[in-house]
Amino acid sequence: MVRDTPPEVLSSRLGYLLKHAHLRLTEESARALAPHGIDGRELAVLAVLDAHDELSQLEAAGLLGIDRTTMVGLVDALEGKELVERRRSPRDRRKNIAQLTPAGRERLRDAEAARREMERRFLAPLSDTDAACLVRALQSIVGAPTGVGKESDPA
Amino acid sequence: MVRDTPPEVLSSRLGYLLKHAHLRLTEESARALAPHGIDGRELAVLAVLDAHDELSQLEAAGLLGIDRTTMVGLVDALEGKELVERRRSPRDRRKNIAQLTPAGRERLRDAEAARREMERRFLAPLSDTDAACLVRALQSIVGAPTGVGKESDPA
DNA sequence: TATTGTTATACTCTATAACTATA
DNA sequence: TATAGTTATAGAGTATAACAATA
Numbered sequence: 001m002v003r004d005t006p007p008e009v010l011s012s013r014l015g016y017l018l019k020h021a022h023l024r025l026t027e028e029s030a031r032a033l034a035p036h037g038i039d040g041r042e043l044a045v046l047a048v049l050d051a052h053d054e055l056s057q058l059e060a061a062g063l064l065g066i067d068r069t070t071m072v073g074l075v076d077a078l079e080g081k082e083l084v085e086r087r088r089s090p091r092d093r094r095k096n097i098a099q100l101t102p103a104g105r106e107r108l109r110d111a112e113a114a115r116r117e118m119e120r121r122f123l124a125p126l127s128d129t130d131a132a133c134l135v136r137a138l139q140s141i142v143g144a145p146t147g148v149g150k151e152s153d154p155a
Numbered sequence: 156m157v158r159d160t161p162p163e164v165l166s167s168r169l170g171y172l173l174k175h176a177h178l179r180l181t182e183e184s185a186r187a188l189a190p191h192g193i194d195g196r197e198l199a200v201l202a203v204l205d206a207h208d209e210l211s212q213l214e215a216a217g218l219l220g221i222d223r224t225t226m227v228g229l230v231d232a233l234e235g236k237e238l239v240e241r242r243r244s245p246r247d248r249r250k251n252i253a254q255l256t257p258a259g260r261e262r263l264r265d266a267e268a269a270r271r272e273m274e275r276r277f278l279a280p281l282s283d284t285d286a287a288c289l290v291r292a293l294q295s296i297v298g299a300p301t302g303v304g305k306e307s308d309p310a
Numbered sequence: 311t312a313t314t315g316t317t318a319t320a321c322t323c324t325a326t327a328a329c330t331a332t333a
Numbered sequence: 334t335a336t337a338g339t340t341a342t343a344g345a346g347t348a349t350a351a352c353a354a355t356a
Contacts, residue, residue, distance in 0.1 A: 017293035134292035138172035
């Protein structure tokens with residue numbers, strides 16, 4: 001969809017703003033990562049697997065906030081590109097340890113650089129203060145339980 | 156999905172933050188609007204139709220940033236709830252003018268109050284400064300062409 | 311010929327249910 | 334019995350293509 005400057009009734013709605021900000025970022029992310037043969041979700045999986053040792057698929061899915069069935073497809077794709085390897089955990093043979101291959105580590109490094117550059121350009125219209133504030137605000141929204149929906153029982 | 160505090164590799168990624176902030180808002184929005192029998196997208200349609208006179212489906216879709224085929228389904232749903240009426244434009248009989256019914260205006264008023272209260276709670280963990288800054292930052296991201304993807308030709 | 315609304319269709323992302331192998 | 338991975342399936346949400354009515 002082509003998006004113009006939104007009308008006033010929409011630009012004050014958090015739902016509209018978050019949805020379209022996310023849409024716009026997804027587009028730019030796809031464009032920036034396309035030369036690297038992965039998308040933003042796959043890059044996030046690589047980053048999580050690289051940052052933690054010996055993660056099972058379920059553990060990685062938990063960190064990423066996605067379903068284990070969704071994880072299967074993501075690991076399938078990354079394994080198909082030879083960026084990730086599955087191996088059975090010797091300690092619990094139900095678990096698949098997902099690990100980056102050397103090619104996966106290399107790809108991660110290059111794609112991460114592209115992502116950082118994309119985010120820098122994405123935030124360029126904002127002042128440094130506003131950019132920092134945006135990230136901080138999103139972190140506290142995402143990182144902490146909202147308390148919304150529990151109505152009011154902070155007693 | 157259950158979401159915990161995200162690991163450090165993710166909490167600095169704009170994609171992750173925007174996706175999960177939007178997911179969380181969508182949940183709270185659904186919960187807040189459920190008693191009113193509509194969801195956030197339908198409420199946005201009502202708000203746009205109410206704010207502009209004599210909007211055709213295509214014009215409303217353009218303002219909302221959605222496809223005209225998506226608009227058909229939304230108007231179908233709202234018409235089924237008797238919140239919106241279609242009528243042919245006398246000036247251009249290809250166009251469907253979508254208008255709020257009296258019940259639609261009433262529903263809009265009530266649901267908007269619920270949405271504002273939900274957003275207030277959603278932003279409650281943030282300082283007033285951060286909340287205002289978040290909204291302002293999202294507005295400039297969504298409202299203005301990013302310039303990203305055009306590489307660098309601002310000459 | 312072009313535009314508006316519509317329908318049929320398909321694609322992406324995600325989740326639920328059920329199966330298997332392990333514990 | 335419960336858990337991890339997998340598969341089949343289904344549901345949102347959205348888009349593309351084609352068609353009818355109108356311009």
